[in-house]
Amino acid sequence: MLWDALTLQLGYNATLVAIGATLLGVSAGVTGTFLFLRKRALVSDAISHATLPGVCLGFMVLVAFGGDGRNLIGLLAGSAVSAWIGLLCMNWLTRHTRLAEDAAIGAVLSVFFGFGIVLLTVIQTMGVGRQAGLEGFLLGSTAGMLWADALIIAIGGAATLLLVMIIRRPMTMVAFDPEYAAARGLPVHRIDLAMMGLVMAVTVVGLKIVGLILIVALLIIPPVTARFWSERSDRVVLLAGLAGGLAGYLGAALSASAPNLPTGPIIVLVSFGFFALSMFLAPVRGVLAAVLRHMRFQRRVHIRQGLLALAQGQKIYEPLTLRLLRRAGLARADGVATETGKARAAKALRDEKRWEIVRADQTHEATAALYDGLRDIETVLTRDQIAEIDRLIGGPQEVPA
């Protein structure tokens, strides 16, 4: 069943939904990346909630003019208008009043959504039938998706992607260093608005599939996921598009493969699965990598300290140190050094003395700053310099009888 779904064999509607969700995931991931890099990820939350009054007003206008209230283009146009108004309100609040951005986001989100709910109840009491589809915009409803709806989503998604590609350079610059961008003469405020406008476009396009509450997840989770895998913004954008698209495709397929699996939530959960995997397994920024890095560091510190203790004839009490030394063949179980252990210990002690001289010498200031108790001195000084230092230390001394 799942295989059928993955290969788009589950019928017309499921195929439409899968293609639509994939396109939506790609454009949401790509657009959301800039928002995330600009550290304004939750702005999408305000934008998406602000679409609700527009959807309702669009419906009312359509009905008032005698049309079919569920015309997707009309509803999406309405939602775009009200989301844009919400966006401008939020921008105005942050720029012209003392409110911080988070308060502005929360205010716009709750007030617009509340007003939308008022309108929703008005529509329910208007007595015109067929308003049932409107609640679908809260959580998305893919059951009755038409070819025309899929086409709108595809065109909207592609247009958004194209626009992102055109203005990706200024957006990246503003995201990383707005002051520099302003100094270069870029209209930072307008670029920000354009970024938000693109987010709004994605939100509007995604209303039908995942609904206005969960579209936020598609705008935030894939970029955060991608960020774990790369430090380069262009790659993060690509990876976010990939993660979003995959989540959309797999989520739509999964939800088509069994009953009672709503598309929107499944897509969100799949994309969270990618996020969790990345958080633990990503090569540099992942949790597992960090734990391994820490353990490696710990091992080096223990072995180094153990060797210094061996060289100075001190007893080692720390069990971890002893175990590590034994495993490396540097000491026996009772804490007595082996032959290699003795050699390594002597070397460690001598290195420590060399470092001491380097750190006491003003001419080696830059090198001395590199001292952290672990670094091999051969990696920072040439052989000649070390020989010079060794002359200062002198050879082994004769022990008086």
Add this chain to the structure above:
Amino acid sequence: MSGEEFVPLSLTPLLIGTFAAIACALPGNFLVLRKQALIGDAISHVVLPGIVVAFLVTGAISTWPMMLGAAGASVMAVVLIEAVRRLGQIEAGAAMGVVFTTMFAAGVLLLEQTDTSTVHLDVEHALYGNLESLIWLDATGWSSVLDPVALAGLPPELSRIALTLLGVSLFVWLFWRPLKISTFDEGFARTIGIRTGVLGMALVITAAIAAVAAFDAVGSIIVIAMFICPPAAARMMTNRLETQIAWSVAFAILSAVFGYVLAGYGPLWLGAADAVSAAGMIATISGLILAFAALWGPCRTRAGAPGTA
């Protein structure tokens, strides 16, 4: 309108709405000042999975397990957000976005998977509550307010939200000085020995309790609106925290009362037959108040006191 009609039908929803609004606005003042305003948003989203899980465990719609589930979910969300933020080195907003959307999606999925057709549990209800249904059937008029028999029939939501309001006020009153100091100058608060981490967590948990209790009665949309709009509007009116809190309480009461009255009677005045959503209307009114404050409030600009801008 006469007491026979007003007391049973409107008095309790009005009181519940007002209490819920104040209980959310009080901690909201500190959250807005600490730039944590969206915690309320996150909590109100994750309440849904908490309630659904509680329903799955107990198999019935009963209040206390559900409130416990909701509270557990909010604490879990706060912990998860912090974990994602630290482990993944992600900025707080994005971490919040990852966690609450996922938990909300899980809640919706669980709801779809379980058979809740026999009980009153759905997403719409969770979002905008059902303030209008909290009527007091045993009341016959104003005299019922003193009648112990009729008082026994009060909706249980009223006593719960009143208790919550009391608890929240007590928290703010008891911890007033440390809260105020740590909100404005966290470094200084630490140097004089206030444990800011614990206090911040306590504030978030208080907010979560207020949110859950209010959510039970009025739905999550009021919760978000009341956490942010009245405090934000009050912020435009004054530079003193004491005055700001007084303003925010006044704004909260104003939005609750006006919102409820407009939702219940406004459409009738306009000639329509049915009322509109009270929760939505209360949120809308609070937004209008915020808009007025943002346009004409004496301390609306970032420069602070009037005249110095």
